[in-house]
Amino acid sequence: MPLGAPHERSDAARNRERLLNAARDLVAEFGAEALTMDALACKAKVGKGTVFRRFGSRAGLMMTLLSDSESEFQAGFMFGRPPLGPGAAPRDRLVAFGEGRIYFVLENGELLKAAGAATRNRFDVPATKLSHRHMEVLLREAGIADPWVMAMSLTYALDPERIVDDVRVRGISPTRLADSWRELITRLVDPA
Amino acid sequence: MPLGAPHERSDAARNRERLLNAARDLVAEFGAEALTMDALACKAKVGKGTVFRRFGSRAGLMMTLLSDSESEFQAGFMFGRPPLGPGAAPRDRLVAFGEGRIYFVLENGELLKAAGAATRNRFDVPATKLSHRHMEVLLREAGIADPWVMAMSLTYALDPERIVDDVRVRGISPTRLADSWRELITRLVDPA
């Protein structure tokens, strides 16, 4: 896939397929949290070293598993229709972004938590960087003095762990989260 | 210490001292991140089981190590002088709280990260609950519609990992963080 891809070896390709299938099966059956790298290697009939060569870490595996739905969500706010996509006022786009994110997280919560878990990965996740940048741009348009830092605050406010725990552990409804996000953005951004 | 404390046994007290001293030494010398429970047990000349009996987990140990400075910070916003303590407008107290928190985190960052690390502990930390509640009260006074949820958003915006990484990894100055926090609160809370 990368540009200089020097011809993926056939055995490598075969093992990648096996691993991805095994991983999806395991996640479907036992949930992402319960997936261990040993179990995955075993189920895919592959050595443990191979798993780590392929994905680098447990978090890397989770990111790979997420990439499809993540791309879809990204396409939504980058190229989709307003108010999520381009064409609406920054404030409305931010509101829509947060709402979309909340529901996206609730659908893929386990995977996202596991993906961000490995310390130092929280912000190295490319998808997170992209979301941050997206918010940064909108905040700048909206006249925020330090959009980069503000986007970081908002990124953490939308942290997967936070959202999942609010809903599943602390019993807050998604709607309530979305309403509060709207209030936050509405007050933060001048009506323009 | 707790009310029904049924007389702490002398050997237990002795070991607690040993462990606390050893832990402080290790943190001072190698940093909190590098502290392993095995090393601690060994240095304190105590069995590993004893370490876990005493503190429950690595996160528990870190919390214990933090408790002094944490209490001090808490006293500041609960009983201190305005604008951090009672007597100032909610908006000003929130601004001061965030600033104080930022500098507190930068002083105790490693410990705080380690304390919150153990998944499911992030919000079970009593100190975090107290901070959350404090902000909730101020936000309610300030006329926020859903102060509980908003306080949660702000709690995550002040996440130790976020603050430490912004400053130490991404090179944002503490001042810049504090300014952005001020902007956030100022816009969020009506000037009242």
Added chain:
DNA sequence: ATACTAAACGGACTATGGTCCGCTTTCTAT
């Protein structure tokens, strides 16, 4: 076909947080 090379493989090994449970010590009641 053959030989060569770099990639890929696999599983033993390490590091570390946390658990378990039989043994020891302290305290208390007599």
Added chain:
DNA sequence: ATAGAAAGCGGACCATAGTCCGTTTAGTAT
């Protein structure tokens, strides 16, 4: 002092992410 009970102790043991390195194998050049 003594005995009994409860608290405490310790370190072997477990689970799991991640590393290492000697061996195998897929492509390639001749």
